[in-house]
Amino acid sequence: MTQSPAPAAQTSAFQRFLNTIERVGNLLPNPSTLFAFLAVVVVLLSWIFARMGVSVTHPATGQPVPVISLLNVEGLHRMLTQLVPNFVAFPPLGTVLACLVGIAVAERxxxxxxxxxxxxxxxxxxxxTPIVVFGGILSHSGADVGYVLFVPLGAAIFHAAGRHPLAGLAAAFAGVAGGFSANIVLSTIDALLAGITQAAAAVVRPGILVNPAANWYFLVAASVLITAVGTWVTHRFIEPRLGTYTGDAKPEPIKPLSADEKRGLRYTVTAVLGLTGLVLWGTLTEGGFLLDPKNPTFLASYFIRGLIFFIFFYGLIAGLAYGIGARTIRNDNDVIRGMDASVSAMGSYIVMAFFAAQFLAYFNWTNLGTVMAVKGAGVIKDLNLQGSPILLMMSLVIFTAVVNLVIGSASAKWTLLAPIFVPMFMLLGYSPELVQGAYRVGDSCTNIVTPLNQYFPLILGFASRYVPNTGIGTMLAMMVPYSLAFLVFWSLLLIAWIALGLPMGPGAGLTLPPI
Known part of the structure; x- marks a missing residue:
């Protein structure tokens, strides 16, 4: 005997809406193709607007900023000679790969x-329930490991506890995908988005730095909120709807940690505490080796400046310590193979980064970003919205949440949106860290309700182990309550954060400090 969840009340109009989203999403090209196409569009637009004589006055310098055409001999020479430098200098590329190489050891x-x-x-x-939701949030530290490992583990845990396995799967999926940007520890996505934000912010302030911890304070608070809201939705809506599980699948006992695994964790704790002690000694003691003598504060320390190195190094040291203790590492080849596998899995991202780097470079060379930012800021000023950060950021949250239904990649979306929104809001006095934080709220909440999520078919496969032939409608009926609740409560948190004037992260206020 198999069990199907009680059908959710879904109108034919809602089903048509979902079908429309799927059709529209399937019409979109591969992200790499999309960025290649957009690069061509930028070149054509630069020629058109340059011929029209479009220009703006830079609010910081008072100098005219014209649109520069790339559709000429000089532009051709620049594109030919800067192809490789554009790619190599693409801010997120080295950052992500460096972090991933270290974390790969911990995962492998x-x-x-x-x-x-x-x-x-x-x-x-x-x-x-809160542990399953929170565990999904924590899984982001291992890139996409949560989708593959923790979502089925959530279902197995609930099943072993006598609760409906799909409720555990939904709670884990909500934490992994719906709470995608929330975390108490930094991960590769923090470094990736910060690199894109920094490149976009440089249009207004060349040389500006956006560190990977730019949203850390806000996201730590969000991780607590998402855990609480996810728990409430599971208990209030999901489990009552699913009822008692009567399917044929037998509970699989959660295996306790083996002696080797326990020893590996002890080695890990010892190594991490030792490394943390070394960092604290270098940053908190007078004359510490990680402090800048010219500005001996924690925020200006080389720990913050070299955060990418420390993400890499913590993952490497923790993974090595565990592997030695648990005897999952026999020699250096095991470590290198783990790194190789993770970097190999990033092949599609590297291809996308190549085309995205050209698009971003062309966008900056032509001054289209500056022109659009100044013009957009002017429109907002004319509407008297420049003094309403809450309204501005909520608009960005909703816009991002809608776009996320058809473009799943967080980095692909932000590479498209950051060059427009970051400079525009900076010209109104708001920090790039605040704009990035608002984007991350919208980018997370609708991950769990779009069939275009690249892991959605995998999640359906996990669900089918317990309820055969689980369809998209069944999954959406479970996940829509999480998505709506996360969007509402996370937006309220952002509103409260802005109203209280709290910093988004270390050294990352809500407004721009004067130059």
Whole structure:
């Protein structure tokens, strides 16, 4: 006997809406193709607007900024000679790969999986749901490991506890995808988005730095909020709708940690504490080796400036310590193979980065970003909205949430949107860190309700282990309550954050400091 969840109340209009989203999304080209096409569009637009004599006055310098055409001999020479430098200098590329190489060791040796299992196994039953949601949030530290490992683990945990496995799957999926940007630790997505933001912000302020911890304070608070809201939605809506599981699948007991795994975790804790002690010694003691003698503060320390290195190094050291203790590392080849596998999996991203780098370079060379930012800021000023950061940021949240239904990649969307919104809002006095934070709210909340999510078919496969032939409608009926609740409550958190004037992260206020 198999069980199907009670059907959700869905109108034919809603089904048509979902079908429209799917059709529109399928019409979009591959992100790499999209950026190649946009690069061509930028070249053509630069020629058109340059011929029209379009220009603006830079508000900071008072100098005219004309649109520069690339459709001429000089532009051709620039594109020919800067192809490779554009790619190599693309801010997110080196950042992401460097972080991933370190974290790959922790993932490959089994540290991330063992750590998540330990958290769940050590938790009282009443804390099972928040731990599953929070575990999904934490899984972002291992890139996409949460989709592959933690979502089915959430279903297995609930099943073993006598609860409906699809409720556990939904709670884990909500944490992994719906809480995509929330976390208490920094990960590769923080570095990736910060690099894109920095490149966009440089249009207004050349040389500006946006560090990967730019939204950390806000996202730590968001991780607590998303855990609470995800728990409430699971208990209030999802489990009552699913009822008691009566399917044929038998519970699979969650295996306790083996002696090797426990020893690996002990080695990891020792190594991480030792490394953290070294960092604290270098940043908090007078004359510490990680402090800048010209500005001996934590925010100006080389720990913050070299955060990419420390993300890489923490992942590497923690993974090595676990692998040695758990005996999952036999020699250096095991470590290098783990790094190779993770970097190989980034092949499509590297291809996309190549075309995105050309698009971003052309966009900056032509001054289209500056012109659009100044013109857009002028429109907002004419509407008397420049003094309403809440209204501005909520507009960006909703816009991003809608776009996310058809373009799933966080980096692809932000590469498109950052060159427009970051400079425009900066010219109104708002920090790039605030704009990035608003984007991350909208980018997360609708991940779980779009069939265009690249992991959506995988999640359906996991669900079919317990309820055969689970369809998109069944999954959407479970995930829509999470998406709506996350969007509402996370937006309210952002509104409160702005109203209280709290910094988004270390050294990242809501407004721009004077030059």
């Amino acid at each position: 040796t089994g540290l991330i999986t063992a750590g998540l299992r330990l958290i769940v196994l050590a938790s009282p039953r009443r804390w099972l």
